[in-house]
Amino acid sequence: MKKKLLALTLVAALGSTLLAGCAVQPAPAAPAAAPAETSEAAPAEEPAAEPAAPAASANDKLVVGFAQIGQESGWRDGETNDIQWYAAQNTDTIDLIFADAQQKQENQIKAIRNFIEMGVDVIAFPPVVETGWEAVLTECQEAGIPVILVDRGVDESCADLYATQISSDFIWEGAQAADIVGDLLEGKGKVVELEGTVGASAANERKEGFDNEIAEKYPDIEIIASQTGDFTRALGKEVMESFLKSYDEIDAVFAHNDDMALGAIEAIKEAGKKPGVDIKIVGCDGVKGAFEAMVAGEMNGTVECNPCLAEQVFDTAAKLKAGETVDKWIVSNDGVFTQADAEAELPNRTY
Ligand code: GYE
Numbered sequence: 133m134k135k136k137l138l139a140l141t142l143v144a145a146l147g148s149t150l151l152a153g154c155a156v157q158p159a160p161a162a163p164a165a166a167p168a169e170t171s172e173a174a175p176a177e178e179p180a181a182e183p184a185a186p187a188a189s190a191n192d193k194l195v196v197g198f199a200q201i202g203q204e205s206g207w208r209d210g211e212t213n214d215i216q217w218y219a220a221q222n223t224d225t226i227d228l229i230f231a232d233a234q235q236k237q238e239n240q241i242k243a244i245r246n247f248i249e250m251g252v253d254v255i256a257f258p259p260v261v262e263t264g265w266e267a268v269l270t271e272c273q274e275a276g277i278p279v280i281l282v283d284r285g286v287d288e289s290c291a292d293l294y295a296t297q298i299s300s301d302f303i304w305e306g307a308q309a310a311d312i313v314g315d316l317l318e319g320k321g322k323v324v325e326l327e328g329t330v331g332a333s334a335a336n337e338r339k340e341g342f343d344n345e346i347a348e349k350y351p352d353i354e355i356i357a358s359q360t361g362d363f364t365r366a367l368g369k370e371v372m373e374s375f376l377k378s379y380d381e382i383d384a385v386f387a388h389n390d391d392m393a394l395g396a397i398e399a400i401k402e403a404g405k406k407p408g409v410d411i412k413i414v415g416c417d418g419v420k421g422a423f424e425a426m427v428a429g430e431m432n433g434t435v436e437c438n439p440c441l442a443e444q445v446f447d448t449a450a451k452l453k454a455g456e457t458v459d460k461w462i463v464s465n466d467g468v469f470t471q472a473d474a475e476a477e478l479p480n481r482t483y
Contacts, residue, residue: 153217154210154440154482195227196449197247198282199257202235204329204363205391206419210483211258211283211439218442226446237261241268248275254449256280261331262287269293278452282445283437285333295452298444300464302334305435306341308468309414312433313384314350316412321383324375325358326368326396328388334437335360338388338416356382361392368392372399382411390415390422390434397430408432408471418469420481426474433471438464439483 196219200212212230219228229252233239237260247255248271255277259265265286272279273293281297313323325342328335339358346353357375361368368387375382376399387393393415400407407413408430415422418436425431441464448458469477 152482153214153221153442191227193225193227194254194446194450194453195229195250195252196446197229197231197243197250197252197255198445199231199233199240199243199247199255201233201240201258201260203232204235205365205389205417206421207389207391207417207437207439207483208363210419211441213483214440214442215445218446222446233260235260237264244268244272248272248277251275252277253453254278254280256282256445256449258283259286259333260284260329262333262336263331265290266293278449280445280448280452282441283334283439296448296458296460296462298441298448298462298464300437300466302337302437303341305416305437305466306338306343307345308341308435309338309386309416309433310342310345310350312414312435312468312470313386313412314346314353316414316432317350317353317383319350320352322354322356322379322381323384323386324372324379324382325355326361326371326385326387326392327358328360328363328392330360330362332363335363335388342386361387361395363389363391365391365395368395369399370395372396373403376400376403376405384412384414384432387413387415389437390417390419393431393434394421394425397425406430418467418481419483420478423469423474423478423481426469426471427478429471431471433469435468436466438466 198215201208203209216230219226231243233243240257240260244255255272259281262285266289269279269290270293279294281294283299285297285299327339343355346355356379359371361371368391372395385396387396393413396413397407400411405411412432414433416435416437418434422431422434444462451458
């Protein structure tokens with residue numbers, strides 16, 4: 133295969149506009165710039181003209197192509213900041229090529245194909261949905277480029293087509309959320325569920341973990357409705373509004389991420405009820421906004437999902453470039469938080 137690095141927009145150039153990553157607390161004057169914007173190698177377009185960039189094979193640095201999903205949530209922005217910040221701190225050893233797929237699988241696939249054409253060392257990406265990756269992952273394998281799945285998984289049929297997955301255990305997260313809800317409702321009540329992006333492993337498995345735990349441990353808790361809010365605050369609010377119109381009694385909400393939980397809080401307030409009191413609210417992710425809502429008494433719990441994966445991603449990529457084998461699943465260590473811990477924990481949140 134012809135290995136060429138085409139017009140790359142490298143993170144090195146952006147150091148000053150980046151938010152601090154997770155590894156280090158932001159300095160007080162950290163700029164509040166939007167994440168990703170300037171570093172993108174636009175996925176939907178063919179790379180620009182033949183550049184004067186060095187061939188990947190002649191590059192001693194670790195060249196990683198990262199095809200981000202988009203900017204659907206605060207969590208996702210936290211992950212992007214961490215990846216870009218880490219690469220910017222290590223420009224002597226790392227070249228990051230970052231693409232933002234704007235929520236579309238086809239854009240992720242285009243970005244991955246561009247990375248193959250560029251001859252990067254390793255490709256990393258969070259698969260927006262679980263299915264539909266066979267063709268492009270086979271192309272990566274044929275090109276000899278190892279793939280790291282970051283923060284979400286793909287379906288079983290692709291198990292041999294990637295090197296490793298670095299992510300949280302979503303089934304565990306869902307079960308933890310069910311236990312928080314079970315405690316809050318003292319084992320009895322009606323719950324609505326705001327699901328993540330349809331077909332995303334993070335949504336499918338959080339649902340599986342939550343629904344199974346409720347069914348097994350809390351026979352008097354009923355999940356009366358479950359609908360996607362696409363992991364966004366705006367849709368979380370909209371779906372919650374329709375739930376509030378359709379059901380007189382809702383005792384708790386389980387949102388597959390905190391952004392949707394924060395949207396639900398707005399909807400509940402607008403309906404004249406007290407979020408966190410009249411209707412209990414539990415999310416996933418552990419974003420700062422969820423801790424603020426818990427401190428304000430408007431949210432009741434969140435199950436952490438670590439987006440601070442940059443160091444692991446680049447260390448793993450270096451090992452793969454060196455031909456080492458790594459674990460097939462590198463699982464994050466996550467915590468569970470309720471209102472009781474929120475105030476003490478808030479200052480520690482980095483995303
Ligand atoms: O929970 C959500 C995000 O894939 C684990 O995606 C991730 C999820 C996260 O948009 O907020």
